[in-house]
Amino acid sequence: MTQGKVRVLVAKPGLDSHDRGAKVVARAYRDAGMEVVYTGLHQTPEEIVEAAIQEDVDVVALSILSGAHPTLVPRVAELLRERGVDDVLLLVGGIIPEEDVPALLEVGVARVFGPGSDLDEIVRFTLENVRRRGA
Amino acid sequence: MDLATRLLEGDRRALARAITLTENEDPAAAELAAAVFPHTGRARTVGVTGPPGAGKSTIVDGLVHLYRQQGRRVAVIAVDPTSPFTGGAILGDRIRMRRGTADPGVFIRSLATRGHLGGLSWHTGSVVRLLDAAGFDVVLIETVGAGQAEVEVMRYAETTIVVSVPGLGDEVQAIKAGILEIADVLVVNKADREGAEALARELEAMLRLGDPKPWTPPVVRTVATTDEGMADLLAAVEEHHRFLVESGRLEVWRREQLTTEVETLVGELAGRAACAWASETGAWGETMGEVTARRSDPRTAAAGLVGRFLSCRGAAVPGARLEEKPEGGEPDAVRTQ
Numbered sequence: 001m002t003q004g005k006v007r008v009l010v011a012k013p014g015l016d017s018h019d020r021g022a023k024v025v026a027r028a029y030r031d032a033g034m035e036v037v038y039t040g041l042h043q044t045p046e047e048i049v050e051a052a053i054q055e056d057v058d059v060v061a062l063s064i065l066s067g068a069h070p071t072l073v074p075r076v077a078e079l080l081r082e083r084g085v086d087d088v089l090l091l092v093g094g095i096i097p098e099e100d101v102p103a104l105l106e107v108g109v110a111r112v113f114g115p116g117s118d119l120d121e122i123v124r125f126t127l128e129n130v131r132r133r134g135a
Numbered sequence: 136m137d138l139a140t141r142l143l144e145g146d147r148r149a150l151a152r153a154i155t156l157t158e159n160e161d162p163a164a165a166e167l168a169a170a171v172f173p174h175t176g177r178a179r180t181v182g183v184t185g186p187p188g189a190g191k192s193t194i195v196d197g198l199v200h201l202y203r204q205q206g207r208r209v210a211v212i213a214v215d216p217t218s219p220f221t222g223g224a225i226l227g228d229r230i231r232m233r234r235g236t237a238d239p240g241v242f243i244r245s246l247a248t249r250g251h252l253g254g255l256s257w258h259t260g261s262v263v264r265l266l267d268a269a270g271f272d273v274v275l276i277e278t279v280g281a282g283q284a285e286v287e288v289m290r291y292a293e294t295t296i297v298v299s300v301p302g303l304g305d306e307v308q309a310i311k312a313g314i315l316e317i318a319d320v321l322v323v324n325k326a327d328r329e330g331a332e333a334l335a336r337e338l339e340a341m342l343r344l345g346d347p348k349p350w351t352p353p354v355v356r357t358v359a360t361t362d363e364g365m366a367d368l369l370a371a372v373e374e375h376h377r378f379l380v381e382s383g384r385l386e387v388w389r390r391e392q393l394t395t396e397v398e399t400l401v402g403e404l405a406g407r408a409a410c411a412w413a414s415e416t417g418a419w420g421e422t423m424g425e426v427t428a429r430r431s432d433p434r435t436a437a438a439g440l441v442g443r444f445l446s447c448r449g450a451a452v453p454g455a456r457l458e459e460k461p462e463g464g465e466p467d468a469v470r471t472q
Contacts, residue, residue, distance in 0.1 A: 004159035005222070005247070030223035035247050040230035047236040051229060054242055056151035084148065 006034040006130055008059040011048045012041050013072040022063040028119040045072060049079040058130045064094040077107040089130050139170035142269050150269045154244055157261045168261055171268035178267035180274045181372055182292025187280025189298040190324040192231035193359040195277050199235045201369045202273050210242045210271035212262055214255050216279045217247040228277060254278035254285030260396055263291055281314055289317040294375045298322045301330035318352045320371045326356035350378050409444040
């Protein structure tokens with residue numbers, strides 16, 4: 001138990017009305033042995049970043065279906081930086097048009113998983129890229 | 136600045152990281168625990184337990200809200216179960232704890248049980264102390280959805296709230312030993328549902344059975360989703376706290392809690408040391424050979440090992456440090472080989 005578990009915050013910013021995709025991903029992370037903090041629908045970027053800090057997660061996975069990603073994702077990334085959280089892996093999933101992906105990567109997102117993404121690939125990418133932290 | 140100093144100054148990231156180190160049994164955690172210990176003993180602890188879906192998280196959210204109105208700083212430890220198959224966990228208590236999320240006077244941490252039974256995490260006591268040292272006035276501890284035996288919360292909470300809901304069974308459930316017995320305050324949540332009043336009366340009747348005690352747990356009716364009855368619940372918790380202080384029981388409870396903790400740790404350290412010694416010397420394999428061949432029963436075998444360990448090693452206890460949990464040195468690991 002000296003090696004810590006990977007902790008993931010699965011969060012849904014904005015006004016999406018359902019969270020099926022987020023739950024499926026949360027479940028896949030759990031089945032891969034990770035501890036998944038799930039915060040439910042309608043979170044503000046401020047709430048998400050505060051939860052990420054309190055829960056001391058290694059990964060923040062945002063799920064957005066509403067099309068509001070061009071404003072929500074940069075805001076989360078900016079708040080993480082403002083609060084000095086520079087060691088989390090930031091991932092985005094949901095309905096993200098291909099042409100919007102570069103801008104998200106630009107603000108610090110490690111990868112964007114669109115509709116039809118392979119769950120095994122999401123888990124593999126997360127495990128390979130999570131920054132193992134010392135004291 | 137070191138982690139302990141930052142934590143004592145109320146730095147939330149330092150506190151969060153300190154909890155992670157503690158959960159991971161990182162070597163730095165022992166130092167940290169030692170550094171903050173003199174600054175603990177101030178926070179009040181309130182436990183919330185009850186069956187899955189009874190409304191524990193919603194009740195915690197309501198209590199956080201009320202404590203904040205009084206200007207008190209509140210921390211929450213919310214425990215959810217770890218999967219026994221994958222070691223993963225979904226920690227979902229935050230979904231119902233929305234009012235405190237952006238409030239600097241509130242700190243919520245979700246913990247997984249990581250194989251610990253009893254309704255809490257292995258390190259609940261240590262995490263309570265970190266939150267206490269960081270300056271929180273109240274620490275609320277929410278257990279996993281509990282059945283009849285998850286009574287460990289009473290070891291860490293000065294006041295234990297047991298949440299019940301209508302529709303779970305007949306009145307015999309109410310007089311069973313265990314979880315209802317540990318209640319300092321009983322809550323009948325979802326009190327707007329059919330059967331709630333009957334349940335509340337059954338619980339009250341159950342409490343009147345037997346000899347009168349210095350403290351009789353009140354039965355509070357709540358509808359946590361609308362905050363109905365929540366002020367009454369807080370008043371009941373406050374009343375219990377006054378009772379503990381005025382009767383001198385709080386001091387006794389705190390002393391007993393520390394005694395139990397030291398006793399538990401002595402058992403744990405000694406056990407780990409003995410297992411490590413047995414692995415190193417080959418005594419483990421030898422003993423297990425006897426047990427698997429059914430020539431020696433587990434208890435006799437264990438007693439024999441401990442006896443040999445004590446006579447061989449005297450006061451030296453290699454592998455006794457908490458962070459060292461030798462792979463294969465523990466019965467479970469050996470059994471699966």
